[in-house]
């Protein structure tokens with residue numbers, strides 16, 4: 001399995017990285033992330049060059065170095081071994097680990113997996129997370145799915161599944177007649193669904209009229225390669241403008257762990273929030289966090305993981321028979337292939 005390597009992937013939410021080293025598996029590479037005493041972050045190969053002990057089982061020293069928990073070698077943020085506590089303290093030249101460029105932005109820790117110079121302007125613009133009032137942002141949450149990340153991107157770029165898999169809460173069968181449009185800007189692909197005069201799904205009724213009346217609904221999801229998706233979705237009164245409605249931007253941030261497992265960070269930011277009494281507001285935000293997590297964990301995840309297991313059965317892979325609603329996912333696949341091919345051709349993809 002090839003991946004786009006010269007790109008930013010989400011390693012974790014900033015809030016989850018403290019002085020305790022954390023391990024992640026990203027593109028099949030074991031990585032340890034930590035903060036030094038001054039709050040600066042670093043990411044290193046998680047294998048100590050001495051005896052391959054995982055460095056995340058060690059600790060961050062006061063000087064900001066990461067100490068291996070096995071025999072106490074210490075490494076700085078560049079991956080150089082800077083202290084050998086044994087004997088005369090000499091340090092073999094080869095005693096160093098790879099370090100990865102990392103950047104904290106939009107309350108996330110991003111990691112650059114390629115060999116090219118990191119392009120900091122390529123971090124997706126998730127400034128809605130920074131600009132929204134904290135009380136309009138859901139829990140910054142994550143889960144791990146036993147499925148290839150492309151299956152999760154397919155799931156999100158084809159939101160026709162919402163009518164069946166998330167029936168009632170996020171969608172309903174009224175939305176199967178949605179007008180679907182696929183557009184592309186650079187390598188970003190957007191799939192727009194316009195669903196006039198539909199029964200209001202529970203989550204959206206909760207954010208808008210709270211009376212169960214029918215609505216016009218939209219969902220515009222944009223994929224930013226390789227793994228970021230922003231879903232601008234909401235409802236408004238029938239025939240009214242979108243500005244008169246209310247909704248969310250759902251953020252879905254996918255990082256391949258292995259060929260068959262994906263780290264999935266998610267959150268949502270309210271758009272055009274209506275004002276409700278404080279106790280209702282508190283309840284809305286709790287329900288918004290809980291309902292979305294429940295939908296992903298109890299509805300999407302079992303289906304996508306089961307789909308992954310099916311792909312491994314029988315004689316060889318079957319080509320999917322596509323529908324009109326798959327236009328966005330097909331484009332995504334082409335773009336991924338092109339990007340991977342151009343990295344391989346230029347010889348810069350090797351880890």
Ligand code: FES
Pocket residue numbers: 048049050051052053068069070071072073
């Ligand atoms: S394995 Fe790390 S110091 Fe020995």
Ligand SMILES: [Fe+2]
Pocket residue numbers: 155161162165166300
């Ligand atoms: Fe879903």
